[in-house]
Amino acid sequence: MSGYCWFQRPLRAAADIDTAAKGTEYLNFETRARVRMDVGTVATRSREAMDLLLNVQGAGSFAEASPLQQKWRDLETGSRHAVVNPSIASEAYGRALLGVKEQVTPLI
Template identity: 55%
Template sequence: MALAIAPSAADQPPSIALVQVEDVTVEDTWHVAGMAGTGSNTVVADRVIVPAHRTLDMGGFLAGAYATRHEGEPRNAVAVASMLALTVVAPMLGMARAALDLTLATSARKPMSLTVYERLADSPSVQLAAVASLVDTAQLHAYRAADDLDHAAAEARQLTVAERARIRMDTAVAATRSREAVDPLVSVSGASTFALTNPLQRIWRDLGTASRHGVVNPDLGREIYGRSLLGIAEQPTFII
């Protein structure tokens, strides 16, 4: 599935094109510090002709005009941009929660280097309540966004622009709080956290990369939501 942008309509939403695998090549370009396992290499389609029946207007797609023969399916009314933003956030919630669980387990058994503390948990400097609150905050925002999507789908209606703008903000908050939660956790256990055998350093790298995905850009999320709150119709992106 590829996005095709017409040179004459560069400022318009692209078309979605289904391209046969044998018509494309894959360049090995995905050499990254985080999310290395996604295999997000460069796919090249050189002068590939795609018939009209294998294309879909992305602008209509984002507006809920799905190409389907099945009428009355509630999930066909889901705002796809909002739903896709949540799918990006979902693994971040899991990573943040896993990082907290790993640190709690380590704190109960590992001594603090160069101190008298036989367990990290014995030191007043090991404060995890604020971190746990950040993880909860991320989850609460993501779950509110999911509820908005579910309720609209149950009513077989499209979310309003204002609702979609808030979901964009919620997903940005969830991603940012997840990253903020993990950052101090890698310091609790000290330099040993960065051993390649330690899963916490992988979570730190993966979350640091994932939380900077364009669809959860916090500055853009604030701009989108702020414009909506002020009643400004023009938005800086069509992916809302």
């Protein structure tokens, strides 16, 4: 991963997207796959952090009146989107790094 810590990945992904948006070139497959992998990693770490908060807060975290419950629900839902999903992103990035063009998993 060229020395990037997980918390630096969103900045790298944003820089790649910003650079492409300023130009006329579309991001190549490997860069797009890496951006997805970066976003998937951030989604995973965010869910882990939320899990820690919920454990500290206790069962009251899941009450409908709790703001944490809404944030938890939004994070759980958003992090399962196909573009963000870490499982899908890791396969796509692995394929890009290995130069595999065909699909490995039928659903991706």
